Amino acid sequence: MSIAIATNAVDIENLTISYRRRGRLLRVINDVSLQIKAGEAYGLVGESGCGKSTVAMALMRYLPANAVVEHGKIMFDGQNLLELNQGALRRLWGRRMAMVYQDPGSALNPSMRIGDQIAEVFRYHLNLDKKAAMDASGSMLEKVQISNPEGVLRRYPHELSGGQQHRIMFAMALATDPELLVLDEPTTGLDATVEAEVLDLVEKLRADFNTSILFISHNLGIVARICEQVGVLYAGQLIEEGAANDVFASPRHPYTLGLLRCVPRLGMNKHTQRLDPIPGSLPALGATITGCVYADRCALARDRCRAEQPPLIQLGNGRSSRCFYHEEVSGMKPSPEARVEPPPPPSEEILLKLDHLIKTYRSGGQHTAAVADVSLEVRRGEVFGLVGESGSGKSSLAKCIVGLTNASGGTISFDNEDLSVSSHRNNQTLRRSLQMVFQNPDSALNPSYSIRSILERALKLLAGIHSHSDLDARSEELAASVKLESRHLDSRPTGLSGGQKQRASIARAFAGTPQLVLCDEPVSALDVSVQAAILNLLVDLQKSGVSYIFISHDLAVVRYIADWIGVMYLGILMEVGPAESVFSLPHHPYTESLLSAAATLDADRSFARVRLRGAIPSPSNPPSGCRFHTRCPLYLGDICKTQEPPWQQTASGNQYMCHIPPDELLAKELALRETGQQVAS
C-alpha cells in the first residue's frame, strides 16, 4: 500500500502518563512521541505491561480516572485532544475516531438487534432518519463482507459467530468513515482461522476507506502483515521505530531482536535449535531507572548503559533506536543459555493407546459428542502435538486421558493398564506416571498456599515422601529443575509472574517422575519471551524420557516441539503423522487452511491464503459424511456429503481422512496455493 500523503493524522508529542496509586505517581508512559500518517497503519508492539493500551486509551481519551497526563500533546486534526472538553470529544468519537475492542462479544449490546445497534451510529452522528439509517447499516454490512446482510440486521449478537461479531464491530467503527481507527489487540483470544478472517477484513477495509490505524498487538506476525510503520514499546518508552519490514528484517535494538528471536520460526524444531528467550522480566511499574530501561536484560549492556539514558537516536530512513550500540545489534549471538543438547529420539515402545475413544456430554436432553471417535498411539519419549480450532474436542480428549472424566466409549490403555477415573484415583503408580500442565498458570495453583507447600503436597502424594527433611530437599531440587529460585518457594502464587507460576505448575507435574504429561495450551497465556523459556524447559525435561501430549492452537509452537501431530476437527482426528510430514504437502485440506491462517513472520511464505467458510459446526449435530465438507475448499460433491471418507496414506508417512487420494490431493493443493481461492461449490 503506497498512499503517499505527507500529513500526519495523529501527532503524539512527548507524552508522559502516570497512574496515581495510593498517593504515589507510577510512570507508565515515558516521553513517547510518534506520528501516524494519513492512511497509514502504525503497529505498536511489546510485552504485556509495556504501556501499549495506555497509549491507545490516551489517544481515545478513555484513560481511567487515576491516570495523570504529566505532559505532552496529542494533536489530531489541528487540535490537542488532551485539552478538549467532553462535548468536543463526543463530536469526535464515533464520527472522526473510532475504536474496535478486543472482545466483541462483550462490546455489543446483547439485548439489541444488530441492525438497531449499527443504525444508532448513523442516527446519532449523521442525523439520518430511521429508514435511511437502516439502509445505510445494510450497505455497511455488505462492505464488511457479511453474507445475507438483511438477515443479520434482524439478529442478536449471540446468534452470530465470533468472526461475524468482529465484522459488526468494524461496521460500527467505520460507519462514519473516521480518519482514525484504534485497534487494541483485535484478534487476541481468537482461533487462527477467525483471526485470519478478521485480518483479511482489515486489509480490505484499508483499501476501501483510507483510514489511519493504530494497531496494538503482542503478535509480531500480525503487525508485520498489517502495518507499514512499527513502534516497539518497552517499559513505557518507545525504544525502536521504523518501517515494519525494515524493523523486522534488521532490528536495531536488542529488545526488538529478542522479541523476534524467541518466536519459533518455520523449519525450526527442538532437535535442531533452541529458542532464545529474553532473560529477566520487565522493570516494576514506577521503578526509577537511571540508565537504559532495558540494560538489565540486555547482552550488549555496558557501564554507560546503566549510567546514562540513551536518547532516541535517528538512524536515517525514518528509523530510530534508543540504544547506544545499535550498530552491534545485527551481530548479536544467541545467548549461551540457548545451547543445550537436543532431547533423545522417541523409542518404539507404545506408552498410550486410545482405541475408538468417545466422550459425550448431555445437555438439555441432547447428547453432544465432544470426542466422537479417536484412535491414536503415543510412544515413549515422544511429543504428540494436538491441534485444531476451539470446539474441536481437544480439551475433552485431554480430560479423558488423564482421568479427570470417564470416557463414554472405547478404551484408553496406558502402559498396558486400562485407564478411567477410578483407576487413576486408586492406582498410585498410574497417578504418578500421568500428570498434567494446565493452560492458565493463575488458576492452576491454589492461591491459598505457598509454592513450597504445593510442591510438598505433590511430593507426598506422588512420590510417597513423608519426612520433613526429605520433602525440603526434594522440593528444592524440583524447583531447581524448573529453574525456579528457592526464594520463590515461600511466596504465594499471586507473588509470582506468569512464567514463574507456569514453572511451579510444571514442577508439580514432575513431582513423581511422570511418563506422560499432558500439556493443555501451556504457553498460550504467556508473553512470547516467557513462552520461549517455558518451551525450552519442557524440551530439557524430556531428558528423563517423558512423553508429552501437547495441545495448542499455535501451529508454530506445535511444529517446534512435537514429533508426531494429530489434527482434530469436530471430535475426530482428520490427520496424523510425523510433524514435518503433516506440515508439508499433501495433507488434509483442513490442515492446509489452519496453516495458511496462521500469521507468521516468515517472509518466504509466498503461497496464497486458503480461507474457511463459516464457523465450526455444532458438535451436537455434526455434518454427515465427511465432517469437514461444509467448509472444505476442495469439496468434491455428494460423495463428501454422504460417505465417511477413508484413511489415506502419503509417501512421507502422514495419514489423512479424505476421499481424495494423495497424488490428486497434492495437485489440488498446489493449485489452491496458486490461486488461494476456494473451488466453487
Add this chain to the structure above:
Amino acid sequence: MQIETPDPAMIPLPVVATAAPGINLPPRASRRQRARAVFIALLHSKTFMAGAIIMLFWILDAIFWPLIVPHDPNAQDLLSTLQRPSGAHLFGTDDLGRDVFSRVLAGARSVLTIAPAATALGLLGGITIGLVTGYYRGLVDDVLMRIVDALLAFPLVIIALLVLAVLGHSTLNVVLVIAVVFTPLIARTVRAAVLSEREREYVASARLLGEPGIVVMVREILPNIVGAIVVEATVRLGYAIFTAATLSFLGLGIQQPSPDWGLSISLGRGFLQVASWMVLFPALALATLVVSLNFVADGLREVLSS
C-alpha cells in the same frame, strides 16, 4: 463459534490503575503478612471501624454488665414504677419499678449468646451442605438443594412456632431454631462460591494428585471462599440478633423475668402511651447493635473483595 477466554497476560494495563484501594501486599506475602495487610486495611475503613467500636462496646457490656449496672436489673421497686428518665434512673423505670438503664445493659448478654451460637451452628450446617452440593453436584446436589428450597419456603415464624411449641421455650431451642432457619441460606451462598471455584484448574490438579473429595473440599476450596463466608457470617449474625429479639417479642423465646431486649420491648408495648422509654431504650440498643454489625459486614466485604 466459541471464543477462548482472553489471556490474562494480555489484559491491558489499567488493571493496575483500577487496583483496589484496600490491600497493599508485598509480592511475596506470607499468610501472616496477608492477615496483617487485611487488618491494616480494615483499620483504615471508616465503616468497619464505626461498626467495630459499637459492637465492641456491646460485647464488653454483655460480659461485664454485673460490674457496671447501677441497680440490680431484676430488683422491683413498686413504689417508683413508670418513672420518667432522671438522674436516679437514667432511662427511667418500668411497670415494676425496675431500672431500665440496668436492664438495657444486662439485656445484651442473652442476645449476644443466642445470636453467635445460632450463627455458628448455621455456618457449620450451611458450609457442609454448600461444599458437598457444590463440589459433587449430581444427585446429592439435587436432593439436598430441594430440601433447602423447601426449608426456605417456610416463613421463619411458622418454623419457630412449630419447633418451640413441640420442644419448649429453652434458650437452647431458640438457638437451634435460628440455626435451622439459617442453614439453607448459608448453604446457598457457599454453594455458589464453590461452584465457581471448583472449575478452577487447581481443583483438577488436586484430583490428579489423588486427593480424596473431602480433602479437595476442605483443604483446597474452603480457604479460597473464606472471604465470602466471613461476610455472610456477619450479615447472618445481624439477622440472628434481630430474629432472637423477634422471637422474644412474640413470646416464643426467652421468658420473664429476663432483661432481654426483645422481651422488654414486648412488655413495654402496653405502656407505650404512658412510658415510651420502656420501649425506646431497648429498641435503640437493638438497633445500634444490628446497624453496627451491618457496618462491620460492609467494611469486611469492601476489604476482602479487593
